[in-house]
Amino acid sequence: MNHAPKNAWFSVLAGVHRPRATLICFAYGGGNAAAFRAWARHAPADVQILGVELPGRGVRFGAAPLTRVADVIDALLAQRDFLAQQGQLILFGHSLGALLAFEFARALQRTGALAPVHLVASGRGAPHLARREAPVHALPDAQFLAQVRRFEGLPDAVLQHAELLEIFLPILRADFALSETYECMPGAPLDCDLTVLGGTRDPMVDVATLAPWREHTRGRFACRMFDGGHFFLNDHAAQIVALALRDEHAIVTAPALPAAHESPNLTCTS
Numbered sequence: 001m002n003h004a005p006k007n008a009w010f011s012v013l014a015g016v017h018r019p020r021a022t023l024i025c026f027a028y029g030g031g032n033a034a035a036f037r038a039w040a041r042h043a044p045a046d047v048q049i050l051g052v053e054l055p056g057r058g059v060r061f062g063a064a065p066l067t068r069v070a071d072v073i074d075a076l077l078a079q080r081d082f083l084a085q086q087g088q089l090i091l092f093g094h095s096l097g098a099l100l101a102f103e104f105a106r107a108l109q110r111t112g113a114l115a116p117v118h119l120v121a122s123g124r125g126a127p128h129l130a131r132r133e134a135p136v137h138a139l140p141d142a143q144f145l146a147q148v149r150r151f152e153g154l155p156d157a158v159l160q161h162a163e164l165l166e167i168f169l170p171i172l173r174a175d176f177a178l179s180e181t182y183e184c185m186p187g188a189p190l191d192c193d194l195t196v197l198g199g200t201r202d203p204m205v206d207v208a209t210l211a212p213w214r215e216h217t218r219g220r221f222a223c224r225m226f227d228g229g230h231f232f233l234n235d236h237a238a239q240i241v242a243l244a245l246r247d248e249h250a251i252v253t254a255p256a257l258p259a260a261h262e263s264p265n266l267t268c269t270s
Contacts, residue, residue, distance in 0.1 A: 026097030065174030125209025
């Protein structure tokens, strides 16, 4: 049963009355909250799962997409009263979502009372590292779509369907703009734990760019590798939910996992 109050920015995937903790999930570029719908079956009874629903997609189709990370974070911070009712906050983000989750964690920490207890950044190199790819969000349609194909950003069924492309193209451009115009500004490290996830066969993320996330937390740090490409998260939902909820303040009912390497000279472990 869905117990959570409604909020346009957060789609309730596993609702709980007075949750002890809430896992807030940020999707990859072109995705929406529904990308995490299957995760509900892995949630403990007192842990809620919310998917962030950015404008222009899902139930917010028709709203103008945002193209600057700062605008997304400001809009999410305006939901503080809602978030204050959701128990302890755990943030997960994949690819573009990892950047959004990271900046939201920073913003929440600056508010004091709503600081998250754990951040899981998946499928994305450390935010302070320089981009290696040239920007593509402003390219003509044909060139932009060629890059989307290279990044595995959309299924072929969508790329070959003119009407679907007309729907998804503005969303994809906005999400690429979010990523490509992002600049990691200096700031205090997070106080929460930080876990970084990568795919062993991810063509988009060099494993060497994962460990430098360590610079962004004073808490515990771990880096874990999963078998798969850029969308490895789709095949490892139960394990990833368990990792996200491993904080001692959250009740975890998923099977125990091998401990991740947590030394200062960390390398990613599988």
